[in-house]
Amino acid sequence: MHDDPLLQPYQLKHLTLRNRLMVTSHEPAYPEDGMPKARYRAYHVERARAGLALTMTAGSASVARDSPPVFNNILAWKDEVVGWLRELVDECHGHGCAVMIQLTHLGRRTRWDKADWLPVVSAGHAREPAHRAFPKKAEDWDIARIIGNYADAAERMKAAGLDGIELEAYGHLMDQFWSPLTNDLDAPYGGSLDDRLRFTFETLRAIRDRVGPEFIVGIRYSGDEGLPGGLTKEDGLEISRRLKASGLVDFLNVVRGHIDTDAGLTDVIPVQGMRSAPHLDFAGEIRAATDFPTFHAAKIQDVATARHAIASGKLDMVGMTRAHMADPHIVAKILAGEEERIRPCVGANYCLDRIYQGGAAFCIHNPATGRELTMPHAVPKAAAARRVVVVGAGPAGLEAARVAALRGHAVIVHEAAKDPGGQIRLTARTPRRQEMIQVVQWRFAECERLGVAFRFNSFADGEAVLADDPEVVIVATGGLPHTEVLAEGDGLVVSAWDILSGDAQPGSNVLIYDDAGDYAALQAAEKLAAAGARVEIMTRDRSFAPEVMAMSLTPSMRELQKRDVTFTVTWRLERVRRDGNELLAIIGSDYGGVTRERRVDQVVVNHGTRPLDDVYFELKESSSNRGEVDYEALVAGRPQAVLRNPEGRFQLFRIGDAVAARNTHAAIYDALRLVKDL
Template sequence: MATIQSTSAAAYPVNKDPLLQPFRIKGLTLRNRIMSTSHASFMDDGGLPMERYQRYHEEKAKGGLALTMFGGSSMVDVDSSWGGGGQLNLATDEIVPHLQEFSQRIHGHGAALMCQISHLGRRADATTLNWLPALAPSRSRETQHRAFSREMDEHDIRRIVKAYGAAAERCREGGLDGVETLTGGHLIGQFFSPRTNFRSDRFGGSVENRVRFGLMVHEEIRRRFGDDMILGMRFIIDEASEDGLSFADCLEIAAIFEREGLVDVFNCIFGRMDTVIALAEQNMPGMSQPLAPFLSKVGEFRRHTKLPVFHAARITDIATARYAIREGLLDMVAMTRAHMADPQIVNKIMRGEEDRIRPCVGASYCMHKKVNCIHNPASGRETMLPQVISPSNEKRRVVVVGGGPAGLEAARVCAERGHEVVLFEAGSQPGGQLLLACRANQRRDLIGIIDWRTAELARLGVDLRCDTYASAEDVIAENPDVVIVATGGLPDVDWLDGAEHCQTVWDILSTTTDRSGDIIVYDGTGRHEGISTTLHLNEQGCSVHLVTIDDSLAQEVEYSTRAVYRKQFQQRGIRSTMDHHLIKVSRNGANSLTATFRHELTGDLLDMVASQVVIERGTTPLDEVFHDLKGQSSNEGETDLDALLGGTPQPQRGTAGAFELHRIGDAVASRNVHASIYEAMRLCVVL
């Protein structure tokens, strides 16, 4: 990782900030050095970029970035589809009018627009959409997408080369500023790599032969495209694999394309994408990886080319982005996931509000629930929720009880609306369960969710009262118009015979004292809590055995992080048992416990012995104050679901002058961070 020398925004006047300097590629002038790269947002409508898709990108353009790229893995031909949808279909003329509308929308805000066009090759799914067999330079199988590919013949090559050209021409007709192709694990890159190209004809063997297909593609695009538009390549600079492309190989390939004049920009990526773990640690690194893990390597690549270089890979903060531009490592810095967290990044820099940028914490939730940021619920929901909250016409007094993620978001949104807000928090600091989650090393960056909201509440003048366990009388004494109960929950243990012998993940994470001995962790949710606590105990030297009710580890966790957890369990030798649920824990002598499990499929019983048993099965609502307030509220605590889902204010009913009462987050039911914050925002944004 590059050594980042942090430079505050105050060190640069706006007109001197490296990030805010314009950049010119051919005839295109980009207004600054910040961009967002192509990705599959899964917001298409039948393969077309319609209103929802366009609005998602429009918010970034409104937010001030210079270039937004879209259409990750957009298909150029009918045998380039994957399962589950999410791809744009550039193999049809039907897309052109939607691209025209899209480009007008983005250009209207002063930003440029480019699309990724690609053929998946062996990554295609042969069992969905058109049910066509996957094809590739040679017969092989990709681990992640699972298809067995057939070897392409010359007819396939000619057909797909033409398809690339036709897709590019549709982008030109759509008014776009350019396109990029994709190497990496996609078809062009499959020809490049000795891992996937075993041919002995003119398309295999030497580097010159392996690049032939890519050259043909780019020649066809340029022929159909013209010279005035930008033709980029999302370019792999190192496959980080013994049998794959080395950095030197990739430099040689890049030099060929540069020499032939067939590329205007290299958008650099690192590593493979044919397994989930490669995707999670290399191609799209998340919280388990350091910030900007490949920036130095990309900077080295840039020293070998005269062409502009773009790059995205966990560049989440402005200090790192500014360093990358200032030191000449990149020409454009791509902050793709950071823009899901906050599409207003550039505007905030220009206003001198860099410290107000909502941070990307690297949770990879956006890879799990596509473009839904773990703590920006408006991301991907731009047709329903605003990225910039407008003030209310009526000022109200709002009391929020509970300062976890849901309560903090409710207080923030209400204060942005202009309401007078009081927030009661029983603990000595806000944060709720996230403060515990951050005790596990694997999840420490989640603290950004709390820190950002706490700073925003201070800016907005919210009356935050910590160390206050608010009763119904305390709430009523504030003479509220609206009360929002976000008191969270407590560990759910009442279901277990022998729970008094056990500890919860809260008990483990809330203490600074290291544990020892042999410990059983029972995971009854498949969420982060059981897994991260197991790793936390292992780091303390405990012998830990995780037992889960599910058929695999971390069933509810985002798929990329799930692979990281599995790798960590394997590396550390942590034992795990699947398909068992805990039914009883009993004392077995002075220093031993017996945990009895039942197999989910067979019903067989299994006894396991350990010195400690730690249980995790979510939370049960801590909602006493809500029930104490119900009878005195105008709506008896009922949240109208039609209004909530429709984005309209809650209907006014009941006694005039009485307060409106709602509860959100885990005070309703045990859920995840995103669900709690989303619920808070959509309720409060129309208050």
């Protein structure tokens, strides 16, 4: 037995959960043809193997054909799902981990032009801003059909051997019936709270009729919409009491807020720079009022907060969902007394933002997550040790050094600056994004633990690298801002980096031309506006900051709109001229035939970076592979064996922005998939 509150077992009905840590239902968008196949299974098994008590799949699995996912979700309305889930469940059970799944009908939170092009259905005609579909108002036969769909799906889940299910009731059809903002129906399914809850309780009774009284059934719901005219905290407490009193559910999974807009979703699932665990106390109030099993997850990133949630009695099970994407081995490290080695979730939300733009969920600094079939979370030793020299201690260089050291190689890192971090040090200068520095801090600590030798203030040229007698050289020198994009006036502009670093002082009337669409322009705008400047962000794109993505954009928008920053899309900066004490910016359009002017005192250009690759090309001809990468071997997970120069004594590679401007995840993934096979 352990004294740690997080390591105490928890009895939920007949199910004994081995500790208090869980991964709440979420959809990483890994299904194939709507099925949780090998990739999906490997993702959950990795966390089960490491000691997690409960993993919840799908956020959410669709119960009906007219609930088409807007990203890649599990289709629980298909019979074939049973076999695939059975494989996942059996393997997780083999590691002592319980498995549940979340079921839903999306209602209006989807689109009519997905899958079978069936009408979107809800309890009223109100459109959801996030997905833009105008729903039909549910008829009696819709309601009866969907209740049957829920029961059918629950029966499939029991047949697959799952330990339980939970129903989704925040932003989806079930609570679209609950909320006065979305339910325009007359009685018996609209009007009073009793009638607005009727659909839910009829659904729960239908499910119980199919799965019996022992199968575990819970519900994840918002106890307070936080919207004028919507469900209040008092409503949420009353609904909670009724759910308990019904005898139809076994646990409550509490959230707070609404998800019909990007901003609302971000408040429910907070991102970087927002308060940690903002709804924990609220969930504790629900538990205190109901004295009923209560689960919760929302930016509980660290073990200390999770431990407090259990020790204080606020929760029975605590969800660390994004944290387990950053490090699936959290429980194993707690058990080993190595909490300080847990890879931190930095709240960058690359995982969720990607799925809402149609991609698969990846962690910004754990590229093995979602790639468990091809990338290791635990890096194996190499057959023989080699001398590896890494040039650059940004995220790519640090990851290369960490993985090489784990492989058992002797590693030296040259870094031109006095500290590690590269571009991330600039990113972290914005107070909202300070958490990003943990990407660097964790890797640097791991490298020091593994005995990596660092040489700071070392602007390494070819001679310095060769003096270390390397067998492998990895160039991770990153890039420098590229601002030479104008037909005239390149010398009159500054870069977003110049603003963030303080190399250029803020102007008072500033035009930011953002032709990269990433964080740098937004962060520069924040700094300029905070200094009192009038700021306009201009882009030739149809939307601004497309690389930042929806949820991560929310805190920036709140800051920039508060400071009256202007956003201009579909216009392109062409020339800048000096005119007295002002700059004259001439802008045009890709659509042609128009020009405009702006008079400002500062022009900032954000156009990504160009590789800082001098040392790479200095060493290229003398290397054995002349810098060449065998892409087939790289993708297949085989060692690099290109030989172009038999006289060469070392292999040479470059990674990250030293190749081309991309992002932090790409840089770290470059390093892991190359070096894991060295």
